[in-house]
Amino acid sequence: MPPVKKLVIFGVGLIGGSVALALKKQTPALLCVGVGRNRENLDQAIKLGIIDTIANNTTEALSDADMVLIAAPVAQTRSILQQIKPHLQQDTIITDAGSTKADVLAIAHEVLGDQAHQFVGGHPIAGAEKSGAVAAMVDLYVGKNVVLTPTTQNNTTAVNNVRQLWQDCGAKVIEMSAQHHDSIFATVSHLPHLLAFALVNDIAARDNADELFQFAASGFRDFTRIAGSHPEMWRDISLANRNALLTEVSQFQMALANIEHLLKDEDGNGLQDLFERASLARNQWAKERNL
Numbered sequence: 665m666p667p668v669k670k671l672v673i674f675g676v677g678l679i680g681g682s683v684a685l686a687l688k689k690q691t692p693a694l695l696c697v698g699v700g701r702n703r704e705n706l707d708q709a710i711k712l713g714i715i716d717t718i719a720n721n722t723t724e725a726l727s728d729a730d731m732v733l734i735a736a737p738v739a740q741t742r743s744i745l746q747q748i749k750p751h752l753q754q755d756t757i758i759t760d761a762g763s764t765k766a767d768v769l770a771i772a773h774e775v776l777g778d779q780a781h782q783f784v785g786g787h788p789i790a791g792a793e794k795s796g797a798v799a800a801m802v803d804l805y806v807g808k809n810v811v812l813t814p815t816t817q818n819n820t821t822a823v824n825n826v827r828q829l830w831q832d833c834g835a836k837v838i839e840m841s842a843q844h845h846d847s848i849f850a851t852v853s854h855l856p857h858l859l860a861f862a863l864v865n866d867i868a869a870r871d872n873a874d875e876l877f878q879f880a881a882s883g884f885r886d887f888t889r890i891a892g893s894h895p896e897m898w899r900d901i902s903l904a905n906r907n908a909l910l911t912e913v914s915q916f917q918m919a920l921a922n923i924e925h926l927l928k929d930e931d932g933n934g935l936q937d938l939f940e941r942a943s944l945a946r947n948q949w950a951k952e953r954n955l
Contacts, residue, residue, distance in 0.1 A: 668730045668829060670695045672719070674744050676709045678791060679761045680735030681800025684714045686833035689802055697725050700736070709797035726751040731829065734760040739900035741768050745775040745783075752776070758783045759826045763849060763897075764904040765813045765842035773817075784826040785813035785842060787849075788835065795894045806834035813842040850908035855916060857898055858909070860891040 671687065673680040676698040684696045698706045698715035699722075709715045719725030726732070726748060734744050741762065748758065758776075762768050765785045772783040790808040810830040814823045827837045840848075867876050902909060926934045949955075 667691045667832075668694060668825070670697065670729045670731075672697045672699060672725045672729045672732045673715065674699045674732065674734045675736030675740075676700055676706060676715055676797050676800075677735065677795050678799040678801075678804070679788060680733055681709060681712075681714045681797045682790075682802070682804035683733060683735070683761075683829075683833055684709075685800055685802040686805060687829070688713075690832045697729070699725050705797050709800075712797060712800070714797055714800055722747045723751050726753065726756065729753070729756050731825065732756060732758045733829075734758065734762070737894075737897045737900045738762040738764055738768060738904050739896075742771045742775060745772060749775055749779070752779055752782065754779075754782075756782065757822045757825055759786045759829070761786060761788055762904075763787055763853065763901045765811075765845045767904045769813065769815060769842050781817040781819060782822060784818055784822050785815075786826060786830070787811045787813075787845065788830065790835075791893075795897075803834065805830065808835050810835040810837050811845055812837060812839050813845055814839060815842075846905050846908050850905050850912045854901060854905055854909050855912040857890050857893060858902065858913070859916070860888045861898070864888050864891040 668687070668691070671684070671694060673684060673696060676684070688694050688696065695717070696715040697717055697719050698709050699719050700706050703718075706715070706718045710718065732748060734741060736744060741760065745758075752758070758772075760768055760783075762785075765787060769783075769785050772785075773780045776783055788805055788808065788810045790804050810833075812823065812826060812830075823839075830837050867873055870876065923935075923938070925931075926938070
């Protein structure tokens with residue numbers, strides 16, 4: 665299939681900017697158009713060579729566009745699609761990079777109507793706690809997984825083109841349903857972020873917070889690194905996937921209650937068994953992924 669010639673990116677930050685850098689490395693002639701709320705960030709993206717131009721309006725942005733990538737916080741998806749809809753050509757494909765999928769696909773179906781088949785849901789499993797165009801990296805997606813959540817409405821060409829876009833970034837592409845995706849990532853991504861935010865927030869609110877932070881070291885750093893992530897983005901993700909996330913919070917509360925009982929009972933053998941199972945599982949996961 666022919667390479668994308670014009671890519672429009674809504675949200676030129678770590679995710680969207682890294683896509684642009686990777687694709688421009690593969691196809692220098694690619695025209696990358698940036699759209700966003702923060703003009704300063706877009707100007708920075710121009711200076712860094714991430715995008716080639718900033719769209720003055722949606723009509724200009726969508727003209728002759730092969731593909732649109734929505735890489736903004738998921739709560740902005742509806743308003744962005746509403747901007748796109750009046751100017752969406754029949755052969756333009758839309759995809760996104762949001763961390764939740766069922767809600768995004770429902771919004772795309774509602775807003776785009778009979779053109780919803782042009783929208784292919786996607787989620788790159790890569791990122792960092794940094795944000796903005798300055799955080800973009802050309803190799804962010806190399807060897808990383810990207811999940812696509814196509815529906816029966818999507819035609820094969822649209823799905824294949826989106827798959828090719830991520831493969832050109834160096835990613836491995838996997839397909840699954842939106843519901844299955846949201847259930848998995850509530851467990852392995854969204855809950856860990858909530859736990860990190862909750863711990864740091866709790867410590868920061870204590871009267872002796874300065875003293876506690878003074879003595880926090882590498883273990884605290886490693887566990888709480890993701891609490892430095894983009895607050896708006898994680899607010900939107902948490903609310904968008906709240907049902908699956910509430911299930912995971914309840915499950916984790918049960919796990920904490922079990923540890924509480926082991927501590928109260930001074931059950932050293934029980935604690936050691938729990939720690940050994942967790943250590944084995946974590947080390948095996950890291951070994952399989954060369955981490």
